[in-house]
Amino acid sequence: MQPIGQTPKEFILSIDALTVSFDGFKAVNDLSLYVDENEIRVIIGPNGAGKTTVLDLICGRTKATSGSIKFEGRELTKMREHEIVHAGVGRKFQNPSIYEDLTVFENLELSFPRGRSVFGALAFRRDQEVIDRVEEVAEMIFLKDQLRTDAAILSHGQKQWLEIGMLLIQKPRLLMLDEPVAGMSVAERVKTADLLNTITKNQSVIVIEHDMKFVEDIAHRVTVLHQGKVLSEGTMDRVKHDPKVVEVYLGH
Amino acid sequence: MPTVGFLFSKKEWLYLAILAALLLIVLPASVDIFRLNLIGKYLTYAFVALGLVLLWGNGGILSLGQGIFFGLGGYCMAMFLKLEASTPEATKIQSTPGIPDFMDWNQVTALPFWWQPFHSFTFTLLAIILVPSVFAFIIGAAMFKRRVGGVYFAIITQAVAAILTILIIGQQGYTGGVNGITDLRTLLGWDIRTDSAKLILYFINAGLLIGVLLLAQAVRMSKFGRLLIAMRDREDRVRFSGYDVSNFKIFIFCLAAAISAIGGAMFTLQVGFMSPSFVGIVPSIEMVIFAAVGGRLSLFGAIYGALLVNAAKTTFSESFPELWLFAMGGLFIAVVMAFPFGLAGVVKDYVEPFVARRLPVLLGRGRAPQPQAAQ
Structure with a gap:
């Protein structure tokens, strides 16, 4: 879970001590997160845990109060949104955001x-x-x-x-999806899981999702956020049996 | 893939032909030179309306200060014409001959340095385009880089229009003040006050207007045009697809400003003066109404809107001068409530289906349909 003995170079994305505070409220609090090349990482957590804020911070929509986000060795917190896109980060919004x-x-x-x-x-x-x-x-x-x-x-x-x-x-070399199956019918969900399985081969992906079945299907590793901090991290199996996770999230 | 033909669809080429016939043949042939000059004046506002279709209709950026750019273009032209009219011989009764009369009246004794370049016609033509564009760039960069948009942008453009008006009126020794720059006579020795000159200027104006219409359509048909619509709908999605949204907004604001300025310069030439009453808040809002009445998504609509509203204004304000502003406000509200896409929307929803039903009959008589609301 902790990147002991590894240099940040090996990660496609390394987030270190990231904090963002809105009028004193720390939506993301001293968060560190490392994503490997070609890894599918799923972020879960209760409402208000800071999941979407983390994606906002990575793609530059929200500016960090402190901390660092490095993508392929480049510091994203100093870059503007379109430059982050040019660097190779793509982001899908929670509600379909298309040109109607x-x-x-x-x-x-x-x-x-x-x-x-x-x-x-x-x-x-x-x-x-x-x-x-x-x-x-x-x-x-x-x-x-x-x-x-x-x-x-x-x-x-x-x-x-x-x-x-x-x-x-x-x-993009890093794909970020915010609840890609939310609001979909069962048939659409199945098709979407297929689609994601196809497109996420050899691709680094961060997904936010609530649907546990879906998470189990696609995740390599799962990060559980709670109150802006990492509560638990690891394989789905490990996370599922973590008592802290059961208490704040899965148990409900 | 969507096939659209070159620039316009077939239907739109027909509309262009109708417009060109109306402006270049029907109107000049059917009205006297006084009325034609008046129509020429209306058409100068149509430039502003065309710019607003791009900026507001397609880009979703409402500017309530387009009079700024119309005025800047008009003033650039007026400064050149005024200098030409202020030869030392023509102004020898002044205490300082060779400077514009209003400067002399205001105890200005030498031509200010920033008036000097307007002796050159080439410089003036460049200035007509560049001065408003640079000004729009400054406003646009200051606003759009800071993500100021929507109502706030509209209010700020209005404030700038008000400030510019106050500045022009306050600095009357340099600008002619509230009267503006008047008594313009010749353009490169050619008397612009004669009927023949007015006729020629009308045709130049109409030709330029059609040229600008084609230019605006070319912008709309490019990927830039589709991006404008995309920005209007989902600005964030455009930004997160790798575009620097502010640059696109600045560009379209500058383009709309340059187009408005051409209208302003043609206004000065045809009407023979320029004054702050075409710069401020009220004229700027009127220009938005022209575009709204014509249909803010339609370039053709913008031209018909400018023509019709101004014709109505002239007719109506001759009989009920004090009621006109209320009528105009009412018209604006009515259009927004009932016909959000203006005349162009009415044509699309009612006239075109009607023509399509009757087309076989009309073709049987061998006549092309007359679908535009040109009456």
Whole structure:
């Protein structure tokens, strides 16, 4: 659990002594977390444990009060949001966050990592490379036949998939998913688990999830957060039987 | 993939043809030069409305201070024309000949240094575009880099419009004060007050307007245009897809400013003066109403909106001058409540389906439909 004798270089992401305080309330309190290359890490914990705040801190949406977040050796706390994306961190929000007034194709196209400056966007051409890549990703997220559909009329589950697709097309080296199966039907959940199993091969992933069945299916290691601190960490089996975890979270 | 043709869809090319025919043939052929000059004046506001379609309709950034840029463009042009009209011979009765008359009245004895470059026409043309763009860049960078948006941005643009008006009025020795810069006569020796000049200026103005419309459409059709819509809907998602959102907002604000400034410069040329009454809060809000009435998502709508609201304003305020502002406010509320997409929305929801039903009949008579609300 503790990275004794390991240099931070071996981790794709190392969070050290991270603290963020909102008007004195420490949402994340002296947190340290290390994610290996190609590891699927699931963060669980009761409401208000600071799970989403941790993702916000990694992707730059919230600025840390103190501590450090290193991604592939680069300090993220000093970088702006789009620079963190360029560095290779992709983040899916809790509620599907897609462009409802645009088509599925356009949603994916805007996420394609080219022409991200003002003049790059003006000069951007929809060439074969873009079309091929959009179609390839659309196939993975089960939306191949909906490319010309307005994103607004997709079902909730399809919107979640679309947002996952918008991340995939960026080829991030660290993928962060905030409750990817929340609000999905049972059938959609199964499909999503398949999708995540496909896309998370050889990929570092951080997932926040409440669905224990789903967590057991995908997690390599689990981190339990409680009141902004790590309560327990390890394999699902280990964590499940940790009395502290049972008391504050699983027992309820 | 969505196929749209070059710049416009077929339907939109038809609308463009109708607009061009209306502005370049029908109107010049059917109204006298006094009315045509008036229409030319309305069309200068249409530039601002086009900028607002990009900025507000597509980008979701409401500026209530576009009069700033219309005014800056107009003042740049007015300064050049005023200097040309203020030759030492023409102003020899002044205590300091060769400077604009209002400076002389205000005991200014030498042309201020920042007026000097406006002797050059090339500099003036560049300034018309660059001065408002740089000003917009400064406001935009200060606001958008700090993530100021929405209502706060609208209020700040309004405050800047008010400040600029007060500044212009207060510094009357340098700006002509509340009267503005008046008594403009010639452009490079060409008398702009004659009927023939007004006719030519009208066509230049209409041509520029159509050019700007095409430019705006090109921006909308690029990935930049889709990003604007994406930013309007989900700013965070755009940011976390690797875009520096503030740069995109600054750019579109500058572009809208430059477009407005062209309108302002054409206003000065056609109307023959420029004053702070086209800079402040009220004109800026009126310009937003033009775009709202026409339909804030439609470039064509913006032009028709500017034409119709101004025509209504002229007609109405001749008979009931004190009621006009109330009527305009009422119109704005009515449009927002009942037709959020303005005239363009009405055309899309009612006129187009109607035409589509009747199209076979109309085609049988061999006539193209007349779908725009141009009456």
